[in-house]
Amino acid sequence: xxxxxxxxxxxxxxxxxxxxxxxxxxxEGSFLSVFFKSAKMxxxxxxxxxxxxxxxxxxTGIVLGLLTGLLQDLxxxxxxxxxxxxxxxxxxxxxxxxxxxxxxxxxxxxxxxxMATFVHEFIIFFLRLLFWGHGGDFFYxxxxxxxxxxxxxxxxxxxxxxxxxxxxxxxxxxxxxxx
Amino acid sequence: xxxxxxxxxxxxxxxxxxxxAIFFTGDYRSRYTFAEDLLLIGLSPVQGFFSQLGxxxxxxxxxxxxxxALVEENKALREELAARDNLRYxxxxxxxxxYRLRQMLNFKERVSYELLPAQxxxxxxxxxxxxxxxxxxxxxxxxxxxxxVTSEGLVGNVTKLARNSAQVLLLTDSRRAVSAMxxxxxxxxxxxxxxxxxEAKGSLRMVNIPPEARLxxxxxxxSAGIGGIFPKGLIIGHIVETGSDQYGLLQxxxxxxxxxxxxxxxxxVVLQLPYEE
Numbered sequence: 001x002x003x004x005x006x007x008x009x010x011x012x013x014x015x016x017x018x019x020x021x022x023x024x025x026x027x028e029g030s031f032l033s034v035f036f037k038s039a040k041m042x043x044x045x046x047x048x049x050x051x052x053x054x055x056x057x058x059x060t061g062i063v064l065g066l067l068t069g070l071l072q073d074l075x076x077x078x079x080x081x082x083x084x085x086x087x088x089x090x091x092x093x094x095x096x097x098x099x100x101x102x103x104x105x106x107x108x109x110x111x112x113x114x115m116a117t118f119v120h121e122f123i124i125f126f127l128r129l130l131f132w133g134h135g136g137d138f139f140y141x142x143x144x145x146x147x148x149x150x151x152x153x154x155x156x157x158x159x160x161x162x163x164x165x166x167x168x169x170x171x172x173x174x175x176x177x178x179x
Numbered sequence: 180x181x182x183x184x185x186x187x188x189x190x191x192x193x194x195x196x197x198x199x200a201i202f203f204t205g206d207y208r209s210r211y212t213f214a215e216d217l218l219l220i221g222l223s224p225v226q227g228f229f230s231q232l233g234x235x236x237x238x239x240x241x242x243x244x245x246x247x248a249l250v251e252e253n254k255a256l257r258e259e260l261a262a263r264d265n266l267r268y269x270x271x272x273x274x275x276x277x278y279r280l281r282q283m284l285n286f287k288e289r290v291s292y293e294l295l296p297a298q299x300x301x302x303x304x305x306x307x308x309x310x311x312x313x314x315x316x317x318x319x320x321x322x323x324x325x326x327x328v329t330s331e332g333l334v335g336n337v338t339k340l341a342r343n344s345a346q347v348l349l350l351t352d353s354r355r356a357v358s359a360m361x362x363x364x365x366x367x368x369x370x371x372x373x374x375x376x377x378e379a380k381g382s383l384r385m386v387n388i389p390p391e392a393r394l395x396x397x398x399x400x401x402s403a404g405i406g407g408i409f410p411k412g413l414i415i416g417h418i419v420e421t422g423s424d425q426y427g428l429l430q431x432x433x434x435x436x437x438x439x440x441x442x443x444x445x446x447x448v449v450l451q452l453p454y455e456e
Contacts, residue, residue, distance in 0.1 A: 022222070026222065029312070030233065030301045030302075034230070058186065075312070076304070076312075078205060081200030081201045084197055085194065088190075088197070124305075131202070131205055132205075132353075141377075144306075
């Protein structure tokens with residue numbers, strides 16, 4: 001595949017992820033928030049991002065992390081770049097580890113989603129502490145947010161990863177690419 | 180190898196740029212950029228639609244599940260409404276009396292909040308920040324730091340503005356602090372600070388209360404009106420626990436908010452604070 005084809009392919013992927021992220025953010029913030037109390041709301045955007053970064057690798061992961069994170073900042077972020085930073089770092093790290101793990105087996109991505117949730121939440125905890133000086137009680141967050149959220153996400157990955165993996169193989173993310 | 184190193188440097192550069200972006204946009208910007216604003220203008224109605232859809236489904240499922248409870252609740256609410264009507268008339272009488280007394284003392288008075296009704300169209304789904312989005316923006320006259328209330332009490336204040344939407348920082352967010360006092364005593368020297376208490380989700384904590392202040396469980400905590408953002412006298416919540424702070428020098432109290440922050444559907448923006456001369 002030539003470099004031009006890769007770029008065209010990636011642009012189509014980025015556009016699809018942009019639209020999916022918009023849909024997820026509107027759904028999470030405006031629809032699901034009515035039913036879930038905030039402490040029990042899974043981060044569907046993070047699960048999707050980790051699955052995609054795992055499939056496409058660290059270079060695409062960085063762009064997808066920036067894209068999804070900046071969108072989240074636009075909707076709900078306390079500052080521009082806050083979620084973008086957390087999500088970009090997570091996607092980069094997931095992309096790096098993806099080289100060593102089989103992509104067509106579910107156990108690997110599930111474990112990675114679990115660990116990525118920890119890293120993501122820890123980065124947010126650290127950024128809150130750095131910029132606002134009050135991270136809160138770390139052990140409270142470790143229990144309530146990190147562990148429980150990671151467990152939710154592990155279960156969600158069982159559903160999301162096969163869907164996204166198959167969608168990727170069947171060209172779902174190439175629909176905007178001219179043949 | 181060289182490509183991996185290059186990617187790593189790009190990655191590091193992006194981290195630095197994003198840290199700078201957080202630093203410069205964190206507390207200083209009150210409005211979105213033009214591009215962000217444009218996107219939000221298009222998305223606000225979509226958010227409003229999904230929010231309304233969610234509430235309709237929620238109400239329907241609740242109604243099906245709680246039919247009998249609803250009949251009972253309806254009866255109780257009617258009785259409460261009648262009692263409140265009675266209370267309202269008493270309040271009107273007191274207001275009139277207050278006005279007359281002030282007139283006698285030559286006070287010029289204007290005690291009316293200018294309120295703008297708004298609909299909650301989104302809520303931050305991450306557990307780290309407590310913000311909501313309302314369907315009113317700078318085109319409606321909303322400005323940064325304006326207070327947001329409901330009939331139950333204080334909700335928060337506006338932090339960021341788009342043309343037809345705004346982000347509201349809730350009282351339960353740990354970045355928020357409001358001066359407050361106990362309604363029962365109204366001791367001028369017993370003003371404390373109410374802040375979000377993330378360790379007990381949905382609760383508030385009142386800190387820096389002088390040791391001589393008389394606090395009781397069940398006391399109503401109201402805004403003290405210091406700082407010019409929040410009107411004085413709005414209910415914040417009720418004390419559920421009292422104790423000393425970690426150094427044992429000052430008192431602190433855990434507060435159950437008067438407003439149910441998980442069920443916010445409609446709010447009011449305080450466009451203008453009342454003032455007295």
